[in-house]
Amino acid sequence: MLNKDLVLYERDGDGSLIPQEVKLELSKEDKVNYPELEEQTISIVPMPRGELKKMFGLGGKDSDKKPETDKDTDAEIIIEYCREPKFTTDELTFAKPVIIRSIVRTIFSESGVKIDKDSGKKRIDDDDELGKN
16 A cells, blocks of 8 residues: 655745755766766755746646746756755855756756757656646
């Protein structure tokens, strides 16, 4: 019998998601160019599915277009969903691009958005139930 502990994200007494430590996701090119980042971890909470749908403007239709995020949006995502290390807007202004894209890639992946490893394009995996919190 499936145990609910395997299905649900852990929450604290207030019902807030408990951050999870996950391995930083790197593109193939970033693994080659920045091998020192390959074993690094961050602590995050996944993005709720409703936030993902708003961000990508998805209405459940075949004609939905999934826009790319920009630097400002990436900073907002990191500040909201990356718990450790915790960054400020000012710090992220001076962050290395590889770190920004890798943290956002990790948050998206843990939230059910799959990123093509070659093109970097994002898509919501409809078969994946992650992020429905």
